[in-house]
Amino acid sequence: GAVVSQHPSRVICKSGTSVKIECRSLDFQATTMFWYRQFPKKSLMLMATSNEGSKATYEQGVEKDKFLINHASLTLSTLTVTSAHPEDSSFYICSASGFTSGTHTDTQYFGPGTRLTVL
Amino acid sequence: QKEVEQDPGPLSVPEGAIVSLNCTYSNSAFQYFMWYRQYSRKGPELLMYTYSSGNKEDGRFTAQVDKSSKYISLFIRDSQPSDSATYLCAITEAAGNKLTFGGGTRVLVKP
Numbered sequence: 633g634a635v636v637s638q639h640p641s642r643v644i645c646k647s648g649t650s651v652k653i654e655c656r657s658l659d660f661q662a663t664t665m666f667w668y669r670q671f672p673k674k675s676l677m678l679m680a681t682s683n684e685g686s687k688a689t690y691e692q693g694v695e696k697d698k699f700l701i702n703h704a705s706l707t708l709s710t711l712t713v714t715s716a717h718p719e720d721s722s723f724y725i726c727s728a729s730g731f732t733s734g735t736h737t738d739t740q741y742f743g744p745g746t747r748l749t750v751l
Numbered sequence: 752q753k754e755v756e757q758d759p760g761p762l763s764v765p766e767g768a769i770v771s772l773n774c775t776y777s778n779s780a781f782q783y784f785m786w787y788r789q790y791s792r793k794g795p796e797l798l799m800y801t802y803s804s805g806n807k808e809d810g811r812f813t814a815q816v817d818k819s820s821k822y823i824s825l826f827i828r829d830s831q832p833s834d835s836a837t838y839l840c841a842i843t844e845a846a847g848n849k850l851t852f853g854g855g856t857r858v859l860v861k862p
Contacts, residue, residue, distance in 0.1 A: 638794070664847055675839065675854045676795070725794050729847045738802075738846040739785055742794040 638743035655726030662728035757853025
């Protein structure tokens, strides 16, 4: 199956700082990447969808200036949480879909997640 | 009414039993159906996906889709303690589109 990695797996930062999370597709071309947020014992909440080379589309209620998404290549997307505050503490997960060997993956493959703690 | 409904559980079964999970959905435009397994503090792992009514089997897992009833199921045979996790159904209208998730069912397989 397709493999998606995320880095870092865990980050602790001080309030007011910015944090960048990387999401990489390791063995396929990720034309579309998705960023999710998950609270404890809750399902995934989609934050934004990004297509390679285009601006991200944010879900209603998600601040695009707060959560900056870049998808500049077919293997890498980044989520930057700007001026993080304790309420931004959460589990952030990316997923990707795209093409492998010329065939669309049909579904989304998820990264292992990044746990952000803002003090 | 949520677009995708899933019983949150928890569902507790003895080792070796069959685990039965299901979701109902309301949008008839949904065409792709997926089941993910998520362990605590990990990303979801794709177990099964299908885009047609009927059954699909992969090892101990069987996914069932009934588009006429808007009902999907996942069965896990010979359940193991390592199957203890949260299972999420996810549905979408077209490949590559954003997914609509059920709330997840927590499963506990007791040795």
